[in-house]
Structures are given as structure tokens and as C-alpha cells.
Amino acid sequence: xxxxxxxxxxxxxxxxxxxxxxxxxxxxxxxxxxxxxxxxxxxxxxxxxxxxxxxxxxxxxxxxxxxxxxxxxxxxxxxxxxxxxxxxxxxxxxxxxxxxxxxxxxxxxxxxxxxxxxxxxxxxxxxxxxxxxxxxxxxxxxxxxxxxxxxxxxxxxxxxxxxxxxxxxxxxxxxxxxxxxxxxxxxxxxxxxxxxxxxxxxxxxxxxxxxxxxxxxxxxxxxxxxxxxxxxxxxxxxxxxxxxxxxxxxxxxxxxxxxxxxxxxxxxxxxxxxxxxxxxxxxxxxxxxxxxxxxxxxxxxxxxxxxxxxxxxxx
Amino acid sequence: xxxxxxxxxxxxxxxxxxxxxxxxxxxxxxxxxxxxxxxxxxxxxxxxxxxxxxxxxxxxxxxxxxxxxxxxxxxxxxxxxxxxxxxxxxxxxxxxxxxxxxxxxxxxxxxxxxxxxxxxxxxxxxxxxxxxxxxxxxxxxxxxxxxxxxxxxxxxxxxxxxxxxxxxxxxxxxxxxxxxxxxxxxxxxxxxxxxxxxxxxxxxxxxxxxxxxxxxxxxxxxxxxxxxxxxxxxxxxxxxxxxxxxxxxxxxxxxxxxxxxxxxxxxxxxxxxxxxxxxxxxxxxxxxxxxxxxxxxxxxxxxxxxxxxxxxxxxxxxxxxxxxxxxxxxxx
Amino acid sequence: xxxxxxxxxxxxxxxxxxxxxxxxxxxxxxxxxxxxxxxxxxxxxxxxxxxxxxxxxxxxxxxxxxxxxxxxxxxxxxxxxxxxxxxxxxxxxxxxxxxxxxxxxxxxxxxxxxxxxxxxxxxxxxxxxxxxxxxxxxxxxxxxxxxxxxxxxxxxxxxxxxxxxxxxxxxxxxxxxxxxxxxxxxxxxxxxxxxxxxxxxxxxxxxxxxxxxxxxxxxxxxxxxxxxxxxxxxxxxxxxxxxxxxxxxxxxxxxxxxxxxxxxxxxxxxxxxxxxxxxxxxxxxxxxxxxxxxxxxxxxxxxxxxxxxxxxxxxxxxx
Numbered sequence: 001x002x003x004x005x006x007x008x009x010x011x012x013x014x015x016x017x018x019x020x021x022x023x024x025x026x027x028x029x030x031x032x033x034x035x036x037x038x039x040x041x042x043x044x045x046x047x048x049x050x051x052x053x054x055x056x057x058x059x060x061x062x063x064x065x066x067x068x069x070x071x072x073x074x075x076x077x078x079x080x081x082x083x084x085x086x087x088x089x090x091x092x093x094x095x096x097x098x099x100x101x102x103x104x105x106x107x108x109x110x111x112x113x114x115x116x117x118x119x120x121x122x123x124x125x126x127x128x129x130x131x132x133x134x135x136x137x138x139x140x141x142x143x144x145x146x147x148x149x150x151x152x153x154x155x156x157x158x159x160x161x162x163x164x165x166x167x168x169x170x171x172x173x174x175x176x177x178x179x180x181x182x183x184x185x186x187x188x189x190x191x192x193x194x195x196x197x198x199x200x201x202x203x204x205x206x207x208x209x210x211x212x213x214x215x216x217x218x219x220x221x222x223x224x225x226x227x228x229x230x231x232x233x234x235x236x237x238x239x240x241x242x243x244x245x246x247x248x249x250x251x252x253x254x255x256x257x258x259x260x261x262x263x264x265x266x267x268x269x270x271x272x273x274x275x276x277x278x279x280x281x282x283x284x285x286x287x288x289x290x291x292x293x294x295x296x297x298x299x300x301x302x303x304x305x306x307x308x309x310x311x312x313x314x315x
Numbered sequence: 316x317x318x319x320x321x322x323x324x325x326x327x328x329x330x331x332x333x334x335x336x337x338x339x340x341x342x343x344x345x346x347x348x349x350x351x352x353x354x355x356x357x358x359x360x361x362x363x364x365x366x367x368x369x370x371x372x373x374x375x376x377x378x379x380x381x382x383x384x385x386x387x388x389x390x391x392x393x394x395x396x397x398x399x400x401x402x403x404x405x406x407x408x409x410x411x412x413x414x415x416x417x418x419x420x421x422x423x424x425x426x427x428x429x430x431x432x433x434x435x436x437x438x439x440x441x442x443x444x445x446x447x448x449x450x451x452x453x454x455x456x457x458x459x460x461x462x463x464x465x466x467x468x469x470x471x472x473x474x475x476x477x478x479x480x481x482x483x484x485x486x487x488x489x490x491x492x493x494x495x496x497x498x499x500x501x502x503x504x505x506x507x508x509x510x511x512x513x514x515x516x517x518x519x520x521x522x523x524x525x526x527x528x529x530x531x532x533x534x535x536x537x538x539x540x541x542x543x544x545x546x547x548x549x550x551x552x553x554x555x556x557x558x559x560x561x562x563x564x565x566x567x568x569x570x571x572x573x574x575x576x577x578x579x580x581x582x583x584x585x586x587x588x589x590x591x592x593x594x595x596x597x598x599x600x601x602x603x604x605x606x607x608x609x610x611x612x613x614x615x616x617x618x619x620x621x622x623x624x625x626x627x628x629x630x631x632x633x634x635x636x637x638x639x640x641x642x643x644x645x646x647x
Numbered sequence: 648x649x650x651x652x653x654x655x656x657x658x659x660x661x662x663x664x665x666x667x668x669x670x671x672x673x674x675x676x677x678x679x680x681x682x683x684x685x686x687x688x689x690x691x692x693x694x695x696x697x698x699x700x701x702x703x704x705x706x707x708x709x710x711x712x713x714x715x716x717x718x719x720x721x722x723x724x725x726x727x728x729x730x731x732x733x734x735x736x737x738x739x740x741x742x743x744x745x746x747x748x749x750x751x752x753x754x755x756x757x758x759x760x761x762x763x764x765x766x767x768x769x770x771x772x773x774x775x776x777x778x779x780x781x782x783x784x785x786x787x788x789x790x791x792x793x794x795x796x797x798x799x800x801x802x803x804x805x806x807x808x809x810x811x812x813x814x815x816x817x818x819x820x821x822x823x824x825x826x827x828x829x830x831x832x833x834x835x836x837x838x839x840x841x842x843x844x845x846x847x848x849x850x851x852x853x854x855x856x857x858x859x860x861x862x863x864x865x866x867x868x869x870x871x872x873x874x875x876x877x878x879x880x881x882x883x884x885x886x887x888x889x890x891x892x893x894x895x896x897x898x899x900x901x902x903x904x905x906x907x908x909x910x911x912x913x914x915x916x917x918x919x920x921x922x923x924x925x926x927x928x929x930x931x932x933x934x935x936x937x938x939x940x941x942x943x944x945x946x947x948x949x950x951x952x953x954x955x956x957x958x959x960x961x962x963x964x965x966x
Contacts, residue, residue: 139892139895141936141939141943211421211422229435237426289811293806294806310471
């Protein structure tokens with residue numbers, strides 16, 4: 001298992017090196033990063049000056065290595081709009097995004113997983129249709145549209161929840177979420193909820209048809225024990241991966257929701273940066289979210305390997 | 316001999332997308348106390364399905380048991396297994412009847428230790444505490460010949476070799492000293508040398524625990540040295556039942572005869588081609604109402620295309636389902 | 648025995664019956680029975696039928712937009728601006744779902760919007776699928792270093808936060824239909840590569856690539872006559888799901904103002920406008936969203952059906 005871990009770590013480092021290259025060369029997609037970064041009505045002279053200033057006239061490889069060294073030392077360059085290091089801006093916005101993603105994941109898990117379990121255990125029952133419906137709607141209802149509808153109904157019409165910004169509650173030195181997170185988290189969790197319901201359902205159905213369940217039944221075990229000890233235990237192992245991947249998705253995919261609810265997180269920062277053509281900041285966010293997702297995937301795989309004895313005691 | 320299990324007219328169907336598969340068409344047989352019954356037939360003949368039907372292990376849907384009875388005789392009462400409630404059936408499975416599956420790798424839960432998979436049966440049926448079940452599990456594992464049981468208890472199925480895994484499976488099925496052990500081709504997935512060891516182990520347990528044993532196989536070669544009686548199945552129906560010696564010396568069904576001829580033996584003429592039965596078993600999706608073997612039968616005559624042959628007891632304990640009298644070379 | 652004559656034809660039937668195929672398939676042959684069989688599969692799976700109908704409606708809207716509605720989807724008509732749907736107070740006749748901030752008929756714009764969605768979905772998937780299939784086949788067939796390199800790249804791209812990168816690239820390239828198609832067509836390749844490669848590996852394991860090689864078939868011939876036909880089923884299924892996903896993401900880009908130019912009627916652009924007027928004119932945003940959901944559900948149901956219908960292993964188990 002140690003060898004597996006080591007190879008996974010090396011793999012993750014390679015992915016990060018690839019991300020670094022992608023983020024760098026993406027700026028050169030149009031052939032002219034300076035034109036991209038300059039304000040829309042900049043004159044050709046201004047652009048030329050900017051190009052010179054950014055060192056874009058030097059060989060590409062030198063530019064790349066400089067960029068790589070900067071990024072590895074935690075320096076994503078300065079935001080052209082805020083005139084602050086991009087890293088500072090990112091870290092400042094991170095807690096809001098983590099709060100939103102965690103609560104979304106929590107909502108998805110407490111609804112999606114039981115729904116999938118019940119649905120998979122009773123194929124073609126009412127609960128099963130509900131689970132399949134959740135999977136279908138999660139995949140087809142855009143969260144940005146759902147957010148608008150939730151604002152209309154719960155924010156404007158019923159007035160139950162705030163629809164704008166983030167309020168926190170300070171308690172014993174901790175920053176705790178308030179109900180302002182409810183609507184954004186609900187909208188964001190829809191997709192994940194559906195995915196969890198869907199995967200849990202199919203995992204349960206798959207495990208139910210395994211030979212060892214037949215063995216368990218032939219031993220005369222109670223239905224309860226078969227479910228808890230055999231079906232749930234086996235079905236929950238692949239769920240580890242799904243939950244890990246989904247948390248990565250939630251952390252990096254909240255751009256619409258944060259924009260709609262003016263939630264001061266990374267997604268909102270990204271949308272702003274794009275609107276302001278603040279590409280140093282966009283680069284920083286892209287690399288940072290990739291970094292978080294890659295690390296999360298690594299941790300997920302390690303958790304999976306620990307949970308599954310076939311991997312734990314494998315070669 | 317007193318009977319332990321009497322199965323009558325067992326009829327099982329699978330309702331699939333393409334139509335109804337008539338998997339079992341009136342299966343009748345019995346097992347005596349302490350007897351070893353070998354059930355022989357090619358794949359799809361319904362050997363396993365019959366055993367799974369008796370224990371209610373078939374998934375429903377698509378399976379339905381449409382007719383028949385399966386009486387299990389305990390001390391002085393008889394219960395029909397097919398009419399038991401789920402809870403009652405759970406008291407029979409594992410307690411009265413143990414089941415050994417073919418492929419132990421897929422039949423054992425990969426994320427549970429071997430020990431706990433054996434112990435949970437003991438806890439369930441014999442009201443053992445987990446501690447006591449553990450001690451008993453080590454005994455059982457020793458009994459089936461797993462060295463270092465006390466340590467291997469905590470290992471997972473994939474850490475065992477194929478033969479050792481099958482031993483675990485056997486320990487598990489025999490854990491509660493059931494009265495009947497059903498072994499569904501337990502040696503098919505194993506090396507030949509290991510096969511013999513497993514065979515011996517099951518026979519030893521059968522003697523030690525005084526069990527009845529149903530051994531499902533498609534290998535007539537194994538049957539001779541093993542069984543008291545043989546049941547030959549074809550297309551979801553028994554075609555011939557007889558004590559093992561009778562069956563080998565004096566087979567009465569053309570199919571049985573074909574099977575026996577197809578067993579390669581070491582002393583046969585090596586230049587002669589291997590014998591085989593021509594044709595394929597019928598599609599059970601739309602079985603005709605005549606003898607299922609008619610298409611392949613060398614002795615077929617007009618009656619065979621009209622009716623299904625009934626069970627015919629030609630000698631005590633020797634039952635054959637065929638219209639043709641092989642002894643006299645003419646129809647009965 | 649004289650009875651043998653009678654038994655011959657029945658013998659033949661018995662053999663045929665044992666091949667394991669469905670009964671209907673053997674009795675009839677030709678195009679009509681196949682269509683009948685497909686229809687039977689649809690009829691048994693009502694959600695699949697519903698999905699097919701929904702997708703057909705969508706295609707009909709995109710193709711026949713000018714015949715369905717008489718209004719111009721782009722030209723403003725400020726006199727009738729911001730009218731609510733017909734059934735609401737102040738709704739005016741002729742504008743079923745009301746009008747937008749520039750007085751353009753919302754129903755008309757939604758109908759025309761299906762053109763952008765379907766174009767992006769279809770061309771994007773076509774591009775991703777053909778490229779992904781070729782690359783995946785190469786990886787699976789040749790194996791070795793090529794495989795390792797391709798799969799390394801694929802796994803890297805699939806591990807990235809998709810949305811962040813799509814938004815990033817879209818912001819760099821600027822708003823145009825072609826750019827949007829290119830973005831989705833390129834970023835979606837890895838998924839198709841993965842599936843195509845997996846299928847090729849499965850065929851390799853089943854041994855029939857080796858058996859074709861052993862009789863001296865050329866690489867091209869093996870790939871085109873043995874491998875390709877077996878890839879079509881899984882790839883068509885995946886394509887359906889991916890098309891639905893692309894429509895979803897295109898709307899998302901439009902919502903952020905990063906998809907097609909603002910004057911082009913697209914569901915995403917309409918949602919972006921709808922968001923600005925959400926509090927006063929809620930119907931601006933409601934209906935385009937429903938259109939996205941409609942398209943997504945149709946394609947997902949159809950995809951689910953295709954997966955079941957094209958996978959014979961699943962089909963036989965189904966009741």
C-alpha cells in the first residue's frame with residue numbers, strides 16, 4: 001500500500017506540473033497576452049509598453065520558468081485591478097467558499113445518500129422513483145436557474161431567507177454560518193445531491209446482486225444484518241470516491257451561485273476577475289482550485305485504499 | 316432409509332424480457348438421512364436452480380416458483396420449505412441446510428474478515444456470544460484444515476489461496492452442524508490436486524457430522540467414488556435416478572448412456588474419437604410439450620414428439636423418464 | 648427408424664432455439680421487424696419513449712423555428728416591451744410567454760434559442776466523439792507508451808476543475824459560436840477517449856482482436872471492421888449524455904456573458920438578462936430555464952434508454 005501511496009503522490013505532482021503549464025500557455029492562446037490584459041480601450045502604444053513591462057518579449061521558456069518559480073513560492077503575481085498579490089485575495093475569499101461547499105455537501109449527503117439507499121433497496125418503488133428523479137433533475141436543472149427560482153420564491157415572495165451576501169456569526173472565536181448560506185447552499189447542492197442519490201442507488205443495486213449477498217442469505221442472516229453488515233458496508237466504499245470528487249466540484253464550481261448571491265468567495269472573485277480582464281488573478285484562481293482538487297483527489301484515493309482491504313492488503 | 320428431504324413436482328420459471336424461461340418443469344427427488352446424492356447435468360439443466368428454489372434464494376422477480384413442494388423432515392414433523400415465511404426460512408438456511416457455492420472468491424464478502432463471516436452464522440443460529448463464536452470459528456477452521464487459524468481468522472478472502480478459500484466456504488456452510496449440506500460444484504474452479512483434497516474434506520465432514528449431502532456436478536467421473544445415489548437432470552427435469560452402481564452398470568435413459576460414454580477414461584482406445592452427444596440442449600424459453608431430449612435422442616420414436624414421458628420406476632429406486640425401453644430395444 | 652423423417656425439421660428448430668437470441672429476432676428478418684423490435688423496446692420503457700419524443704420536439708423547434716413563430720427573435724419592439732405572459736394580468740394576446748426588456752417575444756426567442764443549444768451540443772459532441780474515438784482506439788489498440796502518454800494526459804485533464812477552465816478559456820477567446828463549439832469540442836475529448844479505450848481493452852481481453860491478427864488482417868481492417876462497430880453503441884450512449892451536458896454548460900457560459908454574442912437568442916443569454924430583471928419581471932428568467940431543463944431531461948431519458956437497449960447483457964436481465 002505504501003508503494004501505491006507513493007506512486008499516487010508522484011502522479012499528483014505530475015498533474016500539478018501539467019496544470020502549471022496549461023495555466024501559463026492558456027494566456028498565450030490568442031498570441032497576445034498583453035492585448036488580453038490591457039484595458040479594452042488601450043492604445044497600441046500602451047499595449048506595447050505593457051508587453052515590455054511584463055517581459056513578454058523574452059523567450060517563452062524563460063517566461064515559463066519564471067512563472068513556475070513564482071507560483072511554487074506562492075506568488076501568483078499581482079492583481080491588476082486590486083493592486084494586491086493574487087494569493088492574498090484568494091486566501092481572503094477562501095473561507096466563504098469552504099463554508100458554502102461544506103454545507104452544500106452536508107445537505108447533499110443527508111438527503112442524497114439515504115434516498116439512494118432506499119431506492120436501490122426497493123427497485124421500482126416510490127422511493128426509487130424519487131431517487132431516480134433526484135438524479136435526473138440534479139443533472140438537468142441548472143443550478144444558476146434554480147438559484148433564481150429559489151430567490152423568487154423563498155427570498156422575495158416568502159421572505160424567509162436573505163438572498164444577498166454572507167453573514168456570519170462569531171461565537172467563542174469561531175466564525176459560524178448563518179441562514180444567509182441556506183439558499184446558495186441549496187442551489188449548489190442540487191447536482192451533488194442527485195449524483196449521490198444516483199451513485200448510491202446503483203452501488204446498492206450492484207452489491208445486492210453480488211454472490212456474497214446470496215451467501216449471506218444462504219446463511220440465514222436477518223435482513224437487517226444483511227443490509228447493515230453486507231450491503232451498506234460494501235456499497236459505502238465506492239461512495240468515498242464520489243463524495244471526494246463532489247467536494248472538489250463544489251469547491252471549484254460555485255462560480256454561478258456565488259455571483260448570483262453575491263457570496264464573497266472564490267467563484268465570485270473569478271467572475272469579477274474575468275469581468276475586469278484581471279488575468280493574473282484568473283490564472284491564480286485556476287491554479288489554486290486545481291491544486292485543491294488534485295490534493296482532494298489524492299486524499300480521497302488514500303481514504304479509499306484504507307477502507308478497502310483488497311487495496312490495503314493488495315500488492 | 317428415512318428421508319430427510321422430499322421434493323415433488325418443483326416448477327420454477329423466470330420472467331425475462333424475451334419471455335418466460337421454464338427453468339424447472341416438475342422436478343421430483345428425495346434425499347435420505349446421511350445419504351449422498353449426486354446431481355448431474357450440463358449447465359442450464361436446472362441443477363442449481365432446483366437447490367436455490369428449495370431454499371428460496373432465487374431473486375424474485377424474475378423467478379417464480381409456480382408449483383411443487385419440498386418437505387424437510389425434522390425430528391417428528393415435516394415442513395414444506397416452499398410455504399415457509401421469510402423468518403421461518405431464515406431459521407432453516409444455515410441452520411438445517413448449509414450451502415457451499417462454486418466460486419468462493421465471489422461468494423465471500425471481500426471487505427469482511429473470514430472469521431467474522433463464519434462467526435456471524437454461529438451468533439445468528441446458536442445464540443453464541445461473539446467471543447465464543449470466535450473460539451468455535453478457530454476450531455472449525457482447524458477442522459477444515461486451515462493452518463494457523465487463529466491468525467488467519469482476521470484476514471480477508473483475497474489473502475487466501477483458492478483451495479483455502481473453498482475450505483473457508485465449507486467451514487461456513489457446516490458451522491452450525493446442518494442436517495443437509497448442498498455443494499454446488501465446489502471443485503470446479505480449483506486445480507485438480509486441490510479438487511481431490513476438497514472432495515475428501517467434504518466427505519470427511521459428512522461422515523463426522525452425519526450429514527446428508529447433495530453434490531451438484533457436471534462431472535460423472537467424480538460421482539462414482541462419492542455418491543450413494545445419482546440424479547441426472549436434463550432441461551429442467553430429472554431424466555434418471557438410481558443408486559450409483561446401478562446407474563453406471565445399467566443406465567436406462569439414452570441421455571445418461573450418452574453422458575457415461577462421453578466420460579473419457581484412461582484405458583480407452585486413443586485413436587478413437589472422443590464420444591459426445593450431438594446437438595445442444597433446448598431453449599427453455601418456449602419448451603414444447605413433448606420429451607425435451609427428443610431432438611438429440613438416438614432412440615426417438617413418434618410417441619416422443621407427443622407427450623412428456625412420466626416418471627417410471629423400473630426397479631426399486633431406479634426411476635427413469637423415457638418412453639423407450641433400452642433393455643428390450645423397443646418402446647415400453 | 649421411420650420416424651426420423653418427421654423429426655428432421657423439428658430438430659433444426661430445436662438447434663436454432665438454443666442460440667440464446669430472442670425468439671422474435673429469429674423468426675423475422677429484414678428492416679421492418681427490426682423497427683418493430685426497436686418500437687417494442689421503446690414501448691416497454693416509457694421514460695425512453697418520452698425522452699425520444701422530447702428530443703424530437705427539440706429538433707423540430709430548431710429546424711422549423713420560422714414556421715412555428717412569426718416574430719423576429721432579434722428585432723426590438725419597444726412599444727410592447729416587458730409584457731407578462733398571456734395568462735397574467737396585462738398580458739397581451741399574441742405574446743404567449745410575454746416579451747423581454749426590448750419587446751421581443753420570449754416564446755420566439757426560446758424557440759430560436761434551441762438552435763444555438765443544439766448546434767453547440769451536436770457539433771461539440773461530434774468533434775469530441777470523433778477525436779476521442781480515434782485517440783482512444785489508438786491508445787487501446789497500440790498500448791505501451793502511447794497508451795501511457797495518452798491516458799496520463801486524459802487523467803490529468805479529467806482531474807481538473809472543469810468549470811474554472813472552461814470559463815477561463817472562454818474569457819480568453821471571446822464571444823462567438825465557433826469558440827463555444829471549439830471549447831466544448833476540445834475539452835470533452837478525454838471522456839470519449841476513456842470510454843473508447845476501455846471498450847477496445849475489453850475486446851482485446853475477449854480475444855477477438857488477437858484472432859483477427861492471427862489470420863493476418865491489417866491494422867486498418869481490424870480497427871474499421873472489428874473494433875469500430877463495437878464502439879458505436881457505448882459511444883452513442885455517451886454522446887447523448889454529453890450533448891445534454893454541453894447544452895447545460897453553454898447556458899452557464901451564456902449566463903456569465905461568455906457564450907454567443909448578446910444579440911443572438913440563446914437560453915443562457917436570456918437567463919443573463921432575466922437575472923437583471925429578476926425582481927420586477929420574473930418570467931424573463933423562468934421560461935428559458937424550463938427550456939434547458941426540458942432539453943436535459945429529454946436527452947438523459949433517451950440516453951438511459953440507449954444504454955439499456957444497446958447493452959445486450961443488461962437487456963436480458965430486464966424484466
